[in-house]
Amino acid sequence: MSNQNLTHHVMSDDIHSQERISTGVPGMDDVLGGGYLPETATLVRGPPGSGKSIFSLHFLAAGLDAGETGLYINLGEPEAYIRDTGRRFGFDIDGLSFLNLSASGDQFQGEETYTLFESGDVETPSLVENIRTEIEEIGPDRVVVDPVTEFRYLAPDQHQFRSQILGLVNFLKAEGATVILTSQAAESMPDDDLQFLVDAVVSMEDDSGRRTIHVSKFRGSSVRSGHHTLRITDDGMRVWTRLDPNRHEREDTSAKLSSGVPELDSLLSGGLTTGTITFLSGPTGVGKTTTGLQFMKEAAGRGQRSVLYSFEEDTQTLFERAEAVNIPITDMIDQGTLKVEVIGPEELTIDEFTHHIRTEVEDNDAEIVMIDGTSGFEQSLRGVGAEPMRHLVKIGRYLRNMGVTGLVTNEVHEITGEFRATDQGMSYLADSIVVLRHVEYKGTLRKVIGVLKMRTSDYENQLRELEITGHGLRVGESLPELRGILTGTPGWDDDET
Structure with a gap:
């Protein structure tokens, strides 16, 4: 048993x-x-x-x-x-x-x-x-x-x-x-x-x-x-x-969850720790969902099951974007290693949504659960009331208690001073915070990725360039010359060659 x-x-x-x-x-x-x-x-x-x-x-x-x-x-x-x-x-x-x-x-x-x-x-x-x-x-x-x-x-x-x-x-x-x-x-x-x-x-x-x-x-x-x-x-x-997280618990069997991208794993000191909650935070179009799917792709290769709840993207767009960056989302679904559920506005109550999560975790052995879009989560589910993040806290505690890895994408428009994982100041919910940002270099836009927080282990305190290509994610070497990422005005040292 x-x-x-x-x-x-x-x-x-x-x-x-x-x-x-x-x-x-x-x-x-x-x-x-x-x-x-x-x-x-x-x-x-x-x-x-x-x-x-x-x-x-x-x-x-x-x-x-x-x-x-x-x-x-x-x-x-x-x-x-x-x-x-x-x-x-x-x-x-x-x-x-x-x-x-x-x-x-x-x-x-x-x-x-x-x-x-x-x-x-x-x-x-x-x-x-x-x-x-x-x-x-x-x-x-x-x-x-x-x-x-x-x-x-x-x-x-x-x-x-x-x-x-x-x-x-x-x-x-x-x-x-x-x-x-x-x-x-x-x-x-x-x-x-x-x-x-x-x-x-x-x-x-x-x-x-x-x-x-x-x-x-x-x-x-x-x-x-x-x-x-x-x-x-x-x-x-x-x-x-x-949902009452205190009624659910499994034996702690934490391990490292690899992304399949060595440089990204290096940022995370070997990968994400299973049974923890990670926020993927950044502006629109920076690659938050793709980064989450990359972890699911690697887990699927090991026969592990994941489930993605999308609040802000329709199925066709999600599938097209994933296939375009070498994430075989259709094959993963056909093989039973991934389930994607798009949740529209007012479609479910918060209790129905948490029941869906429990079913996937307890009956279908999902090991990764991704909530794609905190803004959509707040606006789409009936019954969340004036404190929607309180329900996200319960979900996070439940996933931790059950040893399930949680991924939460959060769109932020600006990061100034102390980092905030969401506009509601909910960064304390996350065991890990991975930040993705657009930066400008000589008139071109680039993407960077870094880790701001990991409770369970040490991590690399460098920023790396992120590229999303037709072959998948590519994470480059560290960028010590990049400055100002947390002030809202990122840029490069003038002496960069």
């Missing part, structure tokens, strides 16, 4: 040390540490249209698939609508039982008033008797009450409402059911009282066009904190958990 598999096997044993009930929503069990605890009640809250009913159908359908029985107590939408919703999302809920208490149901057509848990001697029918009868007949393993907030209209006051809901929850749990109650969360109708009556609270929100889900309460177990991305597609609902 590999180190990777061993690590995740151990973590899985810890997560599932308690018996769990699956939510049925891909990714949500991971948020809850394996799923719901049995015979508990969870409040699923959110505004209209947030997906509470779909979330509930996932839960009930998972139970049916596992040979369990389920009951949907619907006080909102009628049964026909809910069944149609289930079919549209591909749920097999033919075996699901319904107790129709919606406004369109027979119970609400007359003039009767209905009470919960009142004396059995009352003359009018009681909703609780309907529920009791259904529960006793079916003996459901899973129950959904959607939405439980409708009971507010049937109780004479808030105190009795809370007492009635607590009695209902305790009755269902005593009958061996695991329960979901849904709540229409709104400022006009707060549900704080309901949150105190249940074992877990799951909230759905819409944050600037990005659906999220988070768990604010979960008795009896720890959960993944924070707001996680929630998506609803034609196949139903999916949760993409936030």
